[in-house]
Amino acid sequence: MKVHVNSQICAGFGICLGAAPEIFELHDDGYAIVRVSEVKPEDEDAVRRAAFQCPSQAITISEDSSG
Ligand code: SF4
Numbered sequence: 001m002k003v004h005v006n007s008q009i010c011a012g013f014g015i016c017l018g019a020a021p022e023i024f025e026l027h028d029d030g031y032a033i034v035r036v037s038e039v040k041p042e043d044e045d046a047v048r049r050a051a052f053q054c055p056s057q058a059i060t061i062s063e064d065s066s067g
Helices: 015-019 041-053
Strands: 002-005 024-026 032-034 059-062
Touching: 002 032, 015 024, 015 041, 041 059
Parallel strands: none
Antiparallel strands: 002 059, 024 032
């Protein structure tokens, strides 16, 4: 699984950081960035939760892990 944050949409609420601190961090400019290129299986639930909870729907999940 891959995950992407659209920095144009992200409003910096930081909810994703709370849901999946291993995956997201807050950029100095106030939007979230993704720390990993590939989400580990044990973190996938947290990433889905973050995407679901994001008020701006700025988080995009790609289930394709083959490349
Ligand atoms: S929850 Fe959404 S809007 Fe908030 S920081 Fe994360 S990606 Fe941005």
